[in-house]
Amino acid sequence: SYVLTQPPSVSVAPGQTARITCGGDNIGPKSVHWYQQRPGQAPVMVVYDDSDRPSGIPERFSGSKSEKMATLTISRAEAGDEADYYCQVWDSASDHVVFGGGTKLTVL
Amino acid sequence: DVQLLESGGGLVQPGGSLRLSCAASGFAFSKFAATWVRQAPGKGLEWVSGISGSGARTFYADSVKGRFTISRDNSKNTLYLQMNSLRAEDTATYYCAKAAGDIVEVPIAGTYWYQFPYTDVWGKGTTVTVSS
Numbered sequence: 718s719y720v721l722t723q724p725p726s727v728s729v730a731p732g733q734t735a736r737i738t739c740g741g742d743n744i745g746p747k748s749v750h751w752y753q754q755r756p757g758q759a760p761v762m763v764v765y766d767d768s769d770r771p772s773g774i775p776e777r778f779s780g781s782k783s784e785k786m787a788t789l790t791i792s793r794a795e796a797g798d799e800a801d802y803y804c805q806v807w808d809s810a811s812d813h814v815v816f817g818g819g820t821k822l823t824v825l
Numbered sequence: 826d827v828q829l830l831e832s833g834g835g836l837v838q839p840g841g842s843l844r845l846s847c848a849a850s851g852f853a854f855s856k857f858a859a860t861w862v863r864q865a866p867g868k869g870l871e872w873v874s875g876i877s878g879s880g881a882r883t884f885y886a887d888s889v890k891g892r893f894t895i896s897r898d899n900s901k902n903t904l905y906l907q908m909n910s911l912r913a914e915d916t917a918t919y920y921c922a923k924a925a926g927d928i929v930e931v932p933i934a935g936t937y938w939y940q941f942p943y944t945d946v947w948g949k950g951t952t953v954t955v956s957s
Binding site for chain 1: 860862869870871872875884886887920925938939940941942943944945947948949950
C-alpha cells in the first residue's frame with residue numbers, strides 16, 4: 718500500500734519559516750493536500766491540490782511539490798500555528814485515501 | 826454555512842456493533858462525495874471509508890473492509906457508518922468529512938479508474954470506545 722512519510726516533529730522560532738515535508742514514491746503525479754489539527758479540534762484544510770489555499774487561510778501557508786516530495790511552508794510562524802499537520806493523497810492504484818503520519822509543529 | 830454533525834458514538838463490547846450518523850446541512854449533499862476518518866487516542870489520522878455522491882461507489886480501508894459499511898440517505902442529508910465485529914483497535918474519534926466534489930470515474934480497458942476529491946469540511950467527531 719502507498720505510504721506518505723512525514724517528520725514526526727518540526728520546531729521553528731516565532732517569525733521564522735517552518736517547512737514540513739511529505740515524501741512518497743512517485744508522488745509527482747498525485748495531488749497533495751494538507752490539514753492542520755490543533756489540540757482537541759477537528760482537522761482543517763490549509764492547502765489543497767499541492768499549492769492552492771482555501772479562502773480564510775492566511776497567505777503565510779503555502780504548498781509546493783517536486784517529483785519526490787511535497788512541502789508545506791509556513792512563513793512568519795506564530796504561536797497559533799502550533800498544531801499537527803497531515804499530508805494526504807488519493808492512491809488510485811488501491812482506491813484508498815492515504816494520510817501521512819503527521820508532523821507536530823512547535824513554535825518556540 | 827456548511828455543517829456536519831456526527832452522532833452514535835459510545836461504549837461497545839468487542840464483537841459488538843454500532844452505527845454512526847452524520848447529519849449534513851448548508852450544501853447540496855447528494856452532489857458531493859463523503860468520507861469517514863478516524864483518530865485513535867494520541868495517534869494520527871486514518872482514512873476509514875469513502876462514498877460517492879449517489880452512494881453507488883464505496884471504498885474501504887483494508888483494516889475495516891468486510892466489517893464496516895458506509896452508506897448515505899440523500900433524502901435525509903445523512904451519512905452513515907455501520908460498524909460490526911468491533912475490535913479494541915477500532916477505538917477512536919470518528920470524523921465525518923465532506924469532499925470538495927464527487928468522485929471522478931473513468932472507464933479504462935474494461936475497468937474503472939477513480940479519483941476521490943480532497944475533503945474540505947470536517948465534523949467535530951464522535952467517540953467510539955470498544956472495551957469489555
